Amino acid sequence: MTFRASVLPVLIAGLTACSSPATTPAPVAAPVTPAGPAEAEITAARIAAHTRMLSSDLFEGRGPATRGGDLATSYLATQLALAGIAPAGDNGTYFQQVPVVESTVDRGFSLSVAGRTFKYLDDVVAFSGVEDPTVTVKGEVVFVGHGIVAPEQKWNDYAGVDVKGKWVLIMVNDPPAPSSEPDLFGGKALTYYGRWTYKFEEAARQGAAGALLIHTDESATYPWQVVQSSWTGTQYSLPPEPGTPALGVKAWIADTAAKDLVTKAGRSLDALRSSASMRGFTAVPLGITATATLKQVSARKQSPNVVGVLKGVNEGQAVVFTSHWDHFGTRAAAPTDPPNVDRIFNGAYDNASGCGAVLTIAQAMARAGAKPARSIYFVFTTAEEAGLLGSEFFAQHPPLPMGQVAANINIDEANPLGRTKDIALLGSDRSSLGAMLTAIAKERGRTVGHDAHPERGYFFRSDHFPLAKAGVPALSLTEPEDFEGPNAAALKAKQAAYNDKDYHQPSDQFDESWDFSGAADDMKLLAALARRIAAEPALPAYNVGDQFAQKRAK
Numbered sequence: 395m396t397f398r399a400s401v402l403p404v405l406i407a408g409l410t411a412c413s414s415p416a417t418t419p420a421p422v423a424a425p426v427t428p429a430g431p432a433e434a435e436i437t438a439a440r441i442a443a444h445t446r447m448l449s450s451d452l453f454e455g456r457g458p459a460t461r462g463g464d465l466a467t468s469y470l471a472t473q474l475a476l477a478g479i480a481p482a483g484d485n486g487t488y489f490q491q492v493p494v495v496e497s498t499v500d501r502g503f504s505l506s507v508a509g510r511t512f513k514y515l516d517d518v519v520a521f522s523g524v525e526d527p528t529v530t531v532k533g534e535v536v537f538v539g540h541g542i543v544a545p546e547q548k549w550n551d552y553a554g555v556d557v558k559g560k561w562v563l564i565m566v567n568d569p570p571a572p573s574s575e576p577d578l579f580g581g582k583a584l585t586y587y588g589r590w591t592y593k594f595e596e597a598a599r600q601g602a603a604g605a606l607l608i609h610t611d612e613s614a615t616y617p618w619q620v621v622q623s624s625w626t627g628t629q630y631s632l633p634p635e636p637g638t639p640a641l642g643v644k645a646w647i648a649d650t651a652a653k654d655l656v657t658k659a660g661r662s663l664d665a666l667r668s669s670a671s672m673r674g675f676t677a678v679p680l681g682i683t684a685t686a687t688l689k690q691v692s693a694r695k696q697s698p699n700v701v702g703v704l705k706g707v708n709e710g711q712a713v714v715f716t717s718h719w720d721h722f723g724t725r726a727a728a729p730t731d732p733p734n735v736d737r738i739f740n741g742a743y744d745n746a747s748g749c750g751a752v753l754t755i756a757q758a759m760a761r762a763g764a765k766p767a768r769s770i771y772f773v774f775t776t777a778e779e780a781g782l783l784g785s786e787f788f789a790q791h792p793p794l795p796m797g798q799v800a801a802n803i804n805i806d807e808a809n810p811l812g813r814t815k816d817i818a819l820l821g822s823d824r825s826s827l828g829a830m831l832t833a834i835a836k837e838r839g840r841t842v843g844h845d846a847h848p849e850r851g852y853f854f855r856s857d858h859f860p861l862a863k864a865g866v867p868a869l870s871l872t873e874p875e876d877f878e879g880p881n882a883a884a885l886k887a888k889q890a891a892y893n894d895k896d897y898h899q900p901s902d903q904f905d906e907s908w909d910f911s912g913a914a915d916d917m918k919l920l921a922a923l924a925r926r927i928a929a930e931p932a933l934p935a936y937n938v939g940d941q942f943a944q945k946r947a948k
């Protein structure tokens with residue numbers, strides 16, 4: 395550790411005071427400040443202290459728009475203030491208020507096509523992209539295959555067809571990669587074009603009024619019952635942005651019902667599907683009209699992202715850390731509950747630990763002896779569990795243009811099980827951030843892990859993703875594989891047991907035996923990486939041909 399010029403006046407002032415009369419109390423010398431992030435302050439104990447606090451029963455499971463959620467956001471804002479991080483939310487506060495629409499669809503939803511009425515739940519489930527209490531969509535049905543517009547793959551399922559005000563019938567997943575093009579749509583890996591969220595987004599961009607996603611067990615990797623249960627009850631969304639097209643009806647249709655619908659048009663769904671899996675497919679207007687009426691009860695709530703900034707030399711560009719503070723709150727008592735049942739979803743690992751880790755990084759970066767070259771934002775997002783809503787809102791309403799955000803580092807869950815050789819970040823194979831990460835890991839005698847399941851599309855399911863979609867190169871911390879020491883196998887087993895038993899359950903609670911020494915190593919590395927990204931002359935970029943490269947290129 396070396397003294398830097400900027401701290402010398404403080405030290406000299408201290409020396410001068412020492413020579414003054416004995417009645418004057420000697421001022422406390424300012425602590426020595428290092429040039430980079432004050433890594434020595436990134437400790438397991440600090441991460442544990444924040445995690446213990448945020449996951450205590452006092453915070454009642456940190457549900458958005460609840461008392462416990464308000465306590466959690468107050469704690470985060472207070473800690474940022476104490477660390478000397480400036481507010482960067484609304485009106486000079488640490489809070490960026492996020493509007494959240496809660497809506498419940500009436501079970502009387504109906505869809506009829508050419509004399510047949512499809513049954514809600516058995517054949518179809520639906521939600522709306524608008525807030526009106528009654529939504530009616532009537533129009534021709536157009537089969538659009540996979541519903542993908544991917545310029546970098548030279549693929550456009552909407553080419554030459556006008557779907558404005560109509561229904562689109564869409565297949566989920568990516569088109570299969572033929573042997574002549576083994577890397578088409580990522581080969582075996584799932585690209586974002588394959589995700590159901592993309593299908594609805596693209597259909598809305600094309601001006602469709604309603605969209606029907608065809609469910610098959612195979613393509614969705616889960617049975618129709620999962621669609622039924624996860625698409626009924628209350629759903630959460632952001633209100634549509636003014637001037638942005640929205641779907642009146644977003645629906646899933648069971649495979650057998652979709653086959654029947656296509657038969658009404660004198661076609662075969664299997665034949666349409668096989669033509670849609672090959673290059674050169676063109677969308678097929680089915681010449682039949684579908685009518686749906688959806689009634690819903692919706693209400694708006696508000697819950698904040700907590701946003702702070704450590705200003706850089708260049709305040710017009712930034713590196714952004716994200717970590718979600720919300721979890722599921724406390725569930726209502728049920729008559730079948732055993733006495734003293736635990737109803738609080740403490741979310742200690744998911745994601746009090748991530749918040750504790752980012753707070754610890756913020757404090758260490760604020761204690762650096764010199765400003766970072768670009769600003770560093772610390773964003774604690776809301777409503778992640780409801781569908782990445784806080785980070786989506788942040789990406790739509792950023793404090794600086796998304797094109798000026800050098801990178802996003804997302805921390806979903808800090809490893810509480812001890813030191814590891816590897817550090818694994820989703821997205822490291824997609825952009826120039828990967829090489830920077832590998833270099834810094836190597837300097838520290840560590841290795842970079844890889845996404846073990848690219849076919850599951852985990853990159854599209856955490857808070858960094860809305861920023862990635864906006865063109866920001868992003869990394870998201872994921873589980874390590876390579877624990878150190880003689881207990882490595884037992885620690886891996888403990889990690890697996892958490893995923894089986896405690897994930898999204900009230901039993902995800904702070905455990906006094908947790909060891910955040912591995913998390914501290916990771917956070918030191920990520921703080922140093924952020925500082926280095928902030929200092930790179932050029933902004934990081936997605937690899938050529940990556941789906942998210944286009945946005946920034948524009």
Ligand SMILES: [Zn+2]
Nearest residue numbers: 744745779898
């Ligand atoms: Zn979660």
